[in-house]
Amino acid sequence: MSSIEVQQFTYHHGDVELAGYMAQPSRYPRAGILIVPTIAGPTKLMYDRARWLASLGYSAMVCDLYGAGPLQDIREARRLADALRSDAEYYRERFRCALEELRRRSRLANNRIGAIGYCMGGEVVLEMARSGEDIALVVSFHGLLATPLPAKRGVIKSRILVCHGRADPFVPPKQMRAFLEEMDFAGADCHVHIYSGVLHGFTDISNNASSVEPVRYNASADRQSKAAMLSMFDEVFEVKKTPDQY
């Protein structure tokens, strides 16, 4: 594994101070990747994934959701999430600030930026795609697919990959159908991967300890969704052969 560098820092959304975590490769990065955590905020898994992506040559930044520091429990997370989501435009802006911070720190051109998210973070990266943000690719892992502001035709610039457990009770088949129809209408270049029998939270083995939430790690879905993400990265961020395109 090549050497990587890790930084912790603060950034801002208006008056809200947010905590950032960035892992960078020692060489010039292939692309910058924003990592948006689940409703519970950044966890060990998110930092692990950032360092893993840095080891593969990407500058990866884990962003903050609420600026509230460590949370008491899932109820506090839900309360903060509800407040943040209550204004759809403000919600989107929170993560535009994170993207700006990533761009500034990684010193990469706009079109070499991706964003990935888990659960609520999946919702976030899809919201960014819907808003027409200049991101080459967004990837949602067991993300929520509904939106108060469906994509208008022709607005989405990002490639999209959605990795979804078919048995996820937070994203029932009806929500998936509406999402696919929204993407059709928008004319988006969207790939959706559906895993039969797989529940919410399939990327996180610590979910198996939960007795209250309908979440469960699935080794195959985790492995295949990671492989799909890297294969899309290879396609979207590959170095062009002609000098004027790089």
Added chain:
Amino acid sequence: MSSIEVQQFTYHHGDVELAGYMAQPSRYPRAGILIVPTIAGPTKLMYDRARWLASLGYSAMVCDLYGAGPLQDIREARRLADALRSDAEYYRERFRCALEELRRRSRLANNRIGAIGYCMGGEVVLEMARSGEDIALVVSFHGLLATPLPAKRGVIKSRILVCHGRADPFVPPKQMRAFLEEMDFAGADCHVHIYSGVLHGFTDISNNASSVEPVRYNASADRQSKAAMLSMFDEVFEVKKTPDQY
């Protein structure tokens, strides 16, 4: 690229003589892969894919559909396909014979066998999974998802990967929904990849010359579906660590 060996041969389904094509790696194969062509029968693309898989360490056999030799046109192919499909059990048996030939020639254990298919060939490999055939993995590329004999609960032994163009007129959203529900009912371990805006026949660049069929090559869907297949092969056929499992 490592050296490969290619053979052409005949095999039989009852009185019907069928033409086989096999590409094998010089070293002991990772697994045996049956390749089932589109309704038009084996084409250059099928043989190319067999040699490509052999170069990656797999024994790959392209099977025959009708035993009729080179076909006049798509109308003759449709007529032969209709006749073959008219008896669902006989249809399944046609490809059981091909699997037996692959197993015999590749000298691999049953559980190191996969089957991949394109268009009608995708339908074929799904029929084999539905019949409970002992195949580790089946992969369908723009395959037809309807069946006269839906899978019974618990019968499917194979992992399944379905790569589907959302705009494929032969597989409308209603057929996809029914398929996902069939897989739920059967309790199958099934991954479905849906590509927005992608038509039928997205793996074959020669389809772009067709003015009569709603088919179109899609470079990204072709690339990502191939990568997904190889990633599933890596998972399903990986050499086990404990000697008794290999």
